[in-house]
Amino acid sequence: MRRRNSYLLVVVFLGLTAHFLAQSGSAPPAQPPQSTNSVPAPAQTPPAQTPSAQTPPTEPAAGNPQAQAPQSAPQGAQPAQAAPQGAGQPVNQGAGQAPETGDSGAFVFKKQVEEVVLHATVFDDKQHFVTNLDKAAFTVYEDGQPQTITSFRHEDIPVSIGIVVDNSGSMREKRQKVNAAALNLVRASNPNDEVFVVNFNDEYYLDQDFTANINKLREAMEKIETRGGTALYDAVVASADWLKRGKLEKKVIFVVTDGEDTASSQSLEQAVRHLQAENGPTVYSIAILGDEEHPKRAKRALQVMSDRTGGIAFFPKTLDEVDAISRAVAHDIRNQYTIGYKPTTPMSRGGYRAVKVDARSRNGKLVVRTKSGYYAGNQSAAVTK
Numbered sequence: 001m002r003r004r005n006s007y008l009l010v011v012v013f014l015g016l017t018a019h020f021l022a023q024s025g026s027a028p029p030a031q032p033p034q035s036t037n038s039v040p041a042p043a044q045t046p047p048a049q050t051p052s053a054q055t056p057p058t059e060p061a062a063g064n065p066q067a068q069a070p071q072s073a074p075q076g077a078q079p080a081q082a083a084p085q086g087a088g089q090p091v092n093q094g095a096g097q098a099p100e101t102g103d104s105g106a107f108v109f110k111k112q113v114e115e116v117v118l119h120a121t122v123f124d125d126k127q128h129f130v131t132n133l134d135k136a137a138f139t140v141y142e143d144g145q146p147q148t149i150t151s152f153r154h155e156d157i158p159v160s161i162g163i164v165v166d167n168s169g170s171m172r173e174k175r176q177k178v179n180a181a182a183l184n185l186v187r188a189s190n191p192n193d194e195v196f197v198v199n200f201n202d203e204y205y206l207d208q209d210f211t212a213n214i215n216k217l218r219e220a221m222e223k224i225e226t227r228g229g230t231a232l233y234d235a236v237v238a239s240a241d242w243l244k245r246g247k248l249e250k251k252v253i254f255v256v257t258d259g260e261d262t263a264s265s266q267s268l269e270q271a272v273r274h275l276q277a278e279n280g281p282t283v284y285s286i287a288i289l290g291d292e293e294h295p296k297r298a299k300r301a302l303q304v305m306s307d308r309t310g311g312i313a314f315f316p317k318t319l320d321e322v323d324a325i326s327r328a329v330a331h332d333i334r335n336q337y338t339i340g341y342k343p344t345t346p347m348s349r350g351g352y353r354a355v356k357v358d359a360r361s362r363n364g365k366l367v368v369r370t371k372s373g374y375y376a377g378n379q380s381a382a383v384t385k
Helices: 001-023 176-185 214-221 230-245 266-276 296-307 319-331
Strands: 116-123 138-142 145-147 149-153 160-166 194-200 206-211 251-255 282-287 338-341 352-361 367-371 372-374
Touching: 116 138, 116 352, 138 338, 160 176, 160 214, 160 319, 176 214, 176 251, 176 319, 194 214, 194 230, 206 214, 206 230, 206 319, 230 251, 230 266, 230 296, 251 296, 251 319, 266 296, 282 296, 282 319, 352 367
Parallel strands: 160 194, 160 251, 251 282
Antiparallel strands: 116 338, 116 367, 138 145, 138 352, 149 338, 194 206, 352 372
């Protein structure tokens, strides 16, 4: 009996052990880690669109400056779009759609596919800035046809700026005040701007690539080797090309010279066509011509480049006025409306398109300064000699 009881106890013990082991083994196995090559689920937000190509628009003839503010453009590459002499490492060009914050903290503004972007300054009849308009106050025309505005903002957005300064022999005694004025332009601008410096005489040199460092910009502008002639058009074309490497959508050229072009391989007409690329730069120019008689071509060239791009050409009577002008340029840049539209005529058709912007307030029609037109597509991607 005792043996049987012992036997039964052993059987019961073995049965319970088997039951326990069976229960512990029934737990579901651990899930294997997901493969790093698995395809993620599509994001709910729409993907960023690819920015449209920009091409420099040119008007039928550069000899008929319009009543808009004069413009000019810096050069940052050779006609075949090579980097300017003395250039450092190239800066990656930003894509373009909605505002984003880059690694450097600067805002990168992106645009829609085939969207033409205009930067417009608005004045009343007393030449005072008008900065309180909304989208409904504006009408955009391309080749006389009204366009639908697809984006609109009035903000102090950061800008890619090329400072292009004449370094010819006649500028030797003027450079100190010109340099101070250019630095004050940067100080009065958006702190997230990116700026490069091109010095030119009969050649042009990229003495400082894109930066926001005032000390580096000062050092670049102090590289004074005043000699030779004035290759203004070549410098402007190259600077416009270099601006395409910038991270920011809005682009400006600030050029200072004291005479007419005497050494460029490019003509005024070629330079203007290059500047009038689709979404090309706005040119602000200062011509320090002094009291002596200067060729009319010098004044006309800067007036045309500035007018066609929506900027302003200044002709101060004395060198002492340059600093105040540079601050006025910074104020103008920071008080513009940014208006985007998708042309009713497809970009693929190319060609020159005339642009006009009207603005109205309760007090009536206002004065709007912006570019006078542009070349669609890639027709002006390169400038031939």
